[in-house]
Amino acid sequence: MKVLVVEDDLALSDVVSFTLRRAGYEVATAHDGLAAVEAFEQSPSDLILLDLNLPRLDGLGVCRKVRSVSDVPIIILSVRAGDEAVVRGLEMGADDYMVKPFSPAQLVARIRAVMRRVGVSAAPTLLSVAGLSLDRSRGEAQRDDESAPVRLTGLEQKLLEAMMLHPGQVIPTDALINTVWGPEGGDRTMLKQLVYRLRSKIEVDASKPIYIETVPGIGYAFNPPNV
Amino acid sequence: MKVLVVEDDLALSDVVSFTLRRAGYEVATAHDGLAAVEAFEQSPSDLILLDLNLPRLDGLGVCRKVRSVSDVPIIILSVRAGDEAVVRGLEMGADDYMVKPFSPAQLVARIRAVMRRVGVSAAPTLLSVAGLSLDRSRGEAQRDDESAPVRLTGLEQKLLEAMMLHPGQVIPTDALINTVWGPEGGDRTMLKQLVYRLRSKIEVDASKPIYIETVPGIGYAFNPPNV
DNA sequence: TCTGGCTGTTACCGACTTGTTACCGACCCA
DNA sequence: TGGGTCGGTAACAAGTCGGTAACAGCCAGA
Numbered sequence: 341m342k343v344l345v346v347e348d349d350l351a352l353s354d355v356v357s358f359t360l361r362r363a364g365y366e367v368a369t370a371h372d373g374l375a376a377v378e379a380f381e382q383s384p385s386d387l388i389l390l391d392l393n394l395p396r397l398d399g400l401g402v403c404r405k406v407r408s409v410s411d412v413p414i415i416i417l418s419v420r421a422g423d424e425a426v427v428r429g430l431e432m433g434a435d436d437y438m439v440k441p442f443s444p445a446q447l448v449a450r451i452r453a454v455m456r457r458v459g460v461s462a463a464p465t466l467l468s469v470a471g472l473s474l475d476r477s478r479g480e481a482q483r484d485d486e487s488a489p490v491r492l493t494g495l496e497q498k499l500l501e502a503m504m505l506h507p508g509q510v511i512p513t514d515a516l517i518n519t520v521w522g523p524e525g526g527d528r529t530m531l532k533q534l535v536y537r538l539r540s541k542i543e544v545d546a547s548k549p550i551y552i553e554t555v556p557g558i559g560y561a562f563n564p565p566n567v
Numbered sequence: 568m569k570v571l572v573v574e575d576d577l578a579l580s581d582v583v584s585f586t587l588r589r590a591g592y593e594v595a596t597a598h599d600g601l602a603a604v605e606a607f608e609q610s611p612s613d614l615i616l617l618d619l620n621l622p623r624l625d626g627l628g629v630c631r632k633v634r635s636v637s638d639v640p641i642i643i644l645s646v647r648a649g650d651e652a653v654v655r656g657l658e659m660g661a662d663d664y665m666v667k668p669f670s671p672a673q674l675v676a677r678i679r680a681v682m683r684r685v686g687v688s689a690a691p692t693l694l695s696v697a698g699l700s701l702d703r704s705r706g707e708a709q710r711d712d713e714s715a716p717v718r719l720t721g722l723e724q725k726l727l728e729a730m731m732l733h734p735g736q737v738i739p740t741d742a743l744i745n746t747v748w749g750p751e752g753g754d755r756t757m758l759k760q761l762v763y764r765l766r767s768k769i770e771v772d773a774s775k776p777i778y779i780e781t782v783p784g785i786g787y788a789f790n791p792p793n794v
Numbered sequence: 795t796c797t798g799g800c801t802g803t804t805a806c807c808g809a810c811t812t813g814t815t816a817c818c819g820a821c822c823c824a
Numbered sequence: 825t826g827g828g829t830c831g832g833t834a835a836c837a838a839g840t841c842g843g844t845a846a847c848a849g850c851c852a853g854a
Contacts, residue, residue: 430679435681443650446657449657457662479782533834547832721801755842763845773844774844
């Protein structure tokens, strides 16, 4: 789920973005009203967190413009605490209104409440690199030349995902171990075995791998054909 | 539109009721938690304004009970201003949380905002996806090739509904548990059992399910034929 | 008061996942 | 040359997962 944070105070924009990323959301930012409208048009988010005092087009203007084309949930975050401002914002189409300063925990809870009511679907989950696709929501991988996907286990999916997110790059053994098993969670033997298992599932011929390249003494790379 | 005002302070109950009637809403009142649940069961309102400090069953208890049977919007009105209380209330299923004392104008604006969102995201009473219909008001499901509907229990309906609202989409186990039982309310064993029971009711052959697909380690999807 | 339905809990089963161990060949270094 | 390390391959055992079924307690309705 993607959140657009519209805030001209850069420090606050960073804090809010950090809070949201830690809560598991994807974040885009805009620092003035027109940039916000443009960002939403180019890549609609699932939720907008909207300051009112913005350069170039104020928050209510953004709200009006966005509302004319979308019913995306909007939460206003503003220093304006007066009744009139709150009522005005809600009437302009906001779903909620929080007065600064606000607590991160409450922000996240209110986001969740709004999204619960909306029933928004999950973020995009398909990774596709040079003929190999990973559908993260289903835990399946599929080569273009195969008619049916192959099911991956939880750990296999984590490993493949970690590599596909950085195609062509060698990822050190320790980094992969950390990504898959977390801190203090795995070792080289386990990674070696997992690589073997993953190759058995996705490679045309696991003894002559083309997708997962071994870099001896260093790590592995997702090295699709033609890259 | 009918609002149920649940407030043990009679004077405040009267003030809020007056405000709402003047804003054009029909109002019912209850002054303790059990009376509220009963009133809602006997004559469901379109919105509940809910105090937390209530005799006989506190506001969170009311919220939990109501949420177990209904998606009705709930706005909590409470003197409890702390983060924990707000977060707790929102996580329990409330759509909004206002701290007393609050302004009547803001209350009405927030009611409108919540109802506006409900109006947008409300799903029809009859859900029909690829030959399977769910009549939510009757709690019945029916395949096109069956002459009579089958009656679903409350939990079965919730589960089927949650999936049919997002056909083709894998819904993680935890999300289904949360939807059906609410926060802290269920576990994997209960979901597994519920899936089994629901399949026994709607599938042609529950051992070879075609509507409810299992995605091992992840969740389930409503995966009707041809999708 | 009794009964049937609902729901949570427990039990069992087979399939699958994952950590661990074992073995092999290739490679490097003293 | 021998020992050690590394990466690939395979097997085994313990634990988890999902399906199936039964039981018990609770509650609403007759």
